[in-house]
Amino acid sequence: MTVEGARGDVLEEQIDQWRGFVTRRRVISAPDVEEMEDHLREQITELESGGLDSEEAFLVAVKRMGGLDAVSREFAREHSHRLWKQLVLVPDAEEETGGSRWRELGVTLLFALGAGLAVKLLEVTVDDGMVVTRNLPFVILPFLAGWFAWKRRAPWRVGAVTAALAAVPALAVNLYPFQESPGPFPLPGMTAVLALTHAPVLLWLLVGVLHTGGRWRSHERRMDFVRFTGELVMYLVLIALGSMVLVGLTVAVLGLADVDITPFFAAWLLPVGVPGSVLVAAWLVEAKKSVVENITPVLAKVFTPLALLMLVADLAALLVNGPLARVDRELLIVMDAVLVLVLFLLLYSISARDPLLRPGVFDWLQLALVGTALAVNAVALTAMLTRIAEFGFTANKTAALGLNLVLLVHLAWSAWLLLGFVRGTRPFAAVERWQTTYLPVYAVWVAVVVLVFPPLFVFA
Known part of the structure; x- marks a missing residue:
């Protein structure tokens, strides 16, 4: 990678972190964030053309956007190792025309x-x-x-x-x-x-x-x-x-x-x-992002314990349903649907959480949810492999097996990162970043199912 490319990547990472902080301020609407980012990039380009390097241009551009407010100072105290975080402005609220x-x-x-x-x-x-x-x-x-x-x-x-x-x-x-x-x-x-x-x-x-x-x-x-x-x-x-x-x-x-x-x-x-x-x-x-942001954390806290109870019941149903080779195919399909639902709840809960808050009871509850989902996934995988060994591969069995393996990796590493967060050894940003990093894996998998599976199984 060239020096210019490396600097560009560093600049994009800085802008992403700046955008993430500004986006979490509920007084700023989504269109305002877009407009602020466009203005920030214009300032950076202008300053770079004047002879500043990308990092210097970024710091000056953020500073030009205004002074500090109470939220920015609190953020800077928590993250004082990065100078630009001490310069972030939350501007006066100006409604769209x-x-x-x-x-x-x-x-x-x-x-x-x-x-x-x-x-x-x-x-x-x-x-x-x-x-x-x-x-x-x-x-x-x-x-x-x-x-x-x-x-x-x-x-x-x-x-x-x-x-x-x-x-x-x-x-x-x-x-x-x-x-x-x-x-x-x-x-x-x-x-x-x-x-x-x-x-x-x-x-x-x-x-x-x-x-x-x-x-x-x-x-x-x-x-x-x-x-x-x-x-x-x-x-x-x-x-x-x-x-x-x-x-x-x-x-x-x-x-x-x-x-x-x-x-x-x-x-x-x-x-x-x-x-x-x-x-x-x-x-x-x-248009109404701030209204939803007030609801989503509440919904996440309501449905997470309910989902945990559901998973425990599902795990018990799998374990008491006799030999795993005899587990109904319909039950395995329902288990996959439940695991996907848990994944959506996990993603949404993480996206709605304030990453600056310290670990709390809800984070331990999320860890328990992910751990139980892993147990359900392991039992379901064992049942699938047992059925495949006895009856052979089919398109739907292979698709279900692949989905469970993709979910297994996602949930396992999420559990490990959540454990580190609640124990205070990892920042919440690591948990959040893993979720977005893994999203392309799902795109690759569904592309394989749509494009490769039909000819592989003779379009049957």
């Missing part, structure tokens, strides 16, 4: 309308319901990716490469000669099911590249995407519940007047409204 807010909302609604109409067009032009279902992610998520590319001002090269990568699984699920089960009601084979369920995950991780504005190597940007994913799910659930109530009341009232809106509901509201709600929920996450 009304014009800017309405402009962003207008663009969001255009993307939402585009997603809804694209789904409706797919539904009208394609008669095969299975073809429509497997292409829904490839129709909806590009609009979300485009919205992020516009909002984050992602370089066009990043957008082009991301689109090219997304085209690969889209072509695979549509062109692979998947086999169907024989009979009067043919069903898709297992490799088709695996491809259809894993392709949206791969596409979602590619959307994350544009969520980072092209800076996908940044750990802070990846953790932002983890937070966004959890918060998006929350808003989608709230929108769905509210829509169900609203539609139910509307149907009831109009039914009394002998007006049936069911055809309109099935023909337009579902195919257009549901995809559009994804864009609206994404806008709400970005």
Whole structure:
């Protein structure tokens, strides 16, 4: 690596750490952070052109952004080994102008309308319901990716490469000669099911590249995407519940007047409204970030002990269900789903935690959750290997085995880092960084399932 490249990496790491600190200040909205970072980079470029090296330019640029506030001084006392942390400014709160807010909302609604109409067009032009279902992610998520590319001002090269990568699984699920089960009601084979369920995950991780504005190597940007994913799910659930109530009341009232809106509901509201709600929920996450940040730590603390109790019950069910070779396949599938849910809870809890706080009871509870998940994973892996030794490899068994191995590595190292944190031998930043470092492994695995498994198992 050249000296200039090494300096560039150091500068990016400094900016990432600065961004991570500023992002955790709840008085600063996400758009403000983006604007501050753009301004910081402009200042650095100007100072470097004046003869300063990258580190000097970074320090001066941060200093120019203002003086210290109480939060910055507290942060500097805890991390006094880095000079720039003593210079961070949390500026006076300035709300976005009304014009800017309405402009962003207008663009969001255009993307939402585009997603809804694209789904409706797919539904009208394609008669095969299975073809429509497997292409829904490839129709909806590009609009979300485009919205992020516009909002984050992602370089066009990043957008082009991301689109090219997304085209690969889209072509695979549509062109692979998947086999169907024989009979009067043919069903898709297992490799088709695996491809259809894993392709949206791969596409979602590619959307994350544009969520980072092209800076996908940044750990802070990846953790932002983890937070966004959890918060998006929350808003989608709230929108769905509210829509169900609203539609139910509307149907009831109009039914009394002998007006049936069911055809309109099935023909337009579902195919257009549901995809559009994804864009609206994404806008709400970005616009109302401070509101969600007050809720997420509470949700994490509520669901972590409940998830721990669930895992203990699941572990007992696995151990008392007789010889591991006779454990039901359905039970193993449910265990995988539970482990994935625990992983999401772990990621979301870590993303919602203030890394400057000392270890507490909740951190020990998280360690217990991860340890129990490891035990469940070990028992499930033993059962899978026993079944494979007795009945041989199949596509679904191999996929489940691979997923459990990927989860095993993630959870095992997370447990080790959490243990070091609660014992005071490691900073929480090490736990947080591991989560974002490991995310590309999941992208590689789902890509293997979508692209390699079908031909490997003869598309059966």
